[in-house]
Amino acid sequence: MRIECPLCGSRDRREFYYSGHASALERPDPDSSAEVWDDYLHNRDNPAGLTEDLWHHEMGCSAWLVVQRDTVSHAVLAVRLAKGDQL
Amino acid sequence: MVELYATSASEAALPLKIGGVSVAEVATSLFLVAPFKGKFTQAATVLNTQMGLEWPAVHELKRMGGAYVLWFDHAHIAFMGAEPSVELARYAAVTDVSDACCIIDISGVSVRNVLARVTPLDVRAKSFNIGMTQRSMVMHMQASITCLGKSKFRVMVFRSMARTLVHDLTIAMESVAAREKKV
Ligand SMILES: [Zn+2]
Numbered sequence: 325m326r327i328e329c330p331l332c333g334s335r336d337r338r339e340f341y342y343s344g345h346a347s348a349l350e351r352p353d354p355d356s357s358a359e360v361w362d363d364y365l366h367n368r369d370n371p372a373g374l375t376e377d378l379w380h381h382e383m384g385c386s387a388w389l390v391v392q393r394d395t396v397s398h399a400v401l402a403v404r405l406a407k408g409d410q411l
Numbered sequence: 412m413v414e415l416y417a418t419s420a421s422e423a424a425l426p427l428k429i430g431g432v433s434v435a436e437v438a439t440s441l442f443l444v445a446p447f448k449g450k451f452t453q454a455a456t457v458l459n460t461q462m463g464l465e466w467p468a469v470h471e472l473k474r475m476g477g478a479y480v481l482w483f484d485h486a487h488i489a490f491m492g493a494e495p496s497v498e499l500a501r502y503a504a505v506t507d508v509s510d511a512c513c514i515i516d517i518s519g520v521s522v523r524n525v526l527a528r529v530t531p532l533d534v535r536a537k538s539f540n541i542g543m544t545q546r547s548m549v550m551h552m553q554a555s556i557t558c559l560g561k562s563k564f565r566v567m568v569f570r571s572m573a574r575t576l577v578h579d580l581t582i583a584m585e586s587v588a589a590r591e592k593k594v
Contacts, residue, residue: 331469331485332546336531339548383548385469387485407485 430588
């Protein structure tokens with residue numbers, strides 16, 4: 325499996341650290357209810373198919389990436405820098 | 412008063428020559444520069460007006476005599492052998508990390524064969540040419556690798572990894588030298 329880092333180019337999966345679903349970038353408003361925060365922190369879908377993950381290019385440029393991939397075929401479909409997304 | 416002496420990262424392990432490849436430690440100052448949020452344009456202007464250099468783009472190395480300014484990661488550029496101008500600190504975080512890294516030059520006709528054994532990068536000349544710098548792994552170490560000449564690279568790892576770097580390079584150099592021996 326290879327990931328196309330927008331900065332470094334196509335790199336081996338070993339250079340990256342996986343950090344769960346990209347929904348972590350959609351932090352709720354601080355005043356949101358406990359249910360909203362609970363959902364944000366703990367609840368994840370487990371899709372067979374398209375998903376978006378956060379990967380850290382730990383052994384490369386150190387950028388956080390949003391990787392769109394297919395959990396069934398393992399195809400990596402799109403990669404973008406997480407920088408600029410809402411945090 | 413106690414007198415303190417700086418010691419090199421690799422200590423007595425370098426220089427090293429095996430087969431046609433040599434490794435030498437580079438004694439140089441090293442600064443990391445990260446523009447403050449929204450201040451990239453000002454920082455790049457200062458680098459340009461004060462030091463006569465363009466901000467290095469991804470994978471780019473700029474030379475200034477014996478000094479180097481290179482892309483370091485998604486947020487930093489690095490100064491080697493040159494002090495960033497004081498003015499730059501108004502628009503960027505400037506950190507002296509001279510004693511945090513082990514910096515070596517590795518050279519010789521078979522240098523690309525040696526590097527191919529320790530990094531997953533494509534080290535062929537057509538993909539990794541003079542003036543290009545990349546971040547990747549050297550075995551399990553986070554490294555900055557720069558091509559300084561047709562058969563010369565600069566490799567930088569965390570200082571705490573200096574002996575591991577020498578160890579891993581030694582094995583790779585011995586393996587390449589053994590294969591190249593005429594039977
Ligand atoms: Zn990268």
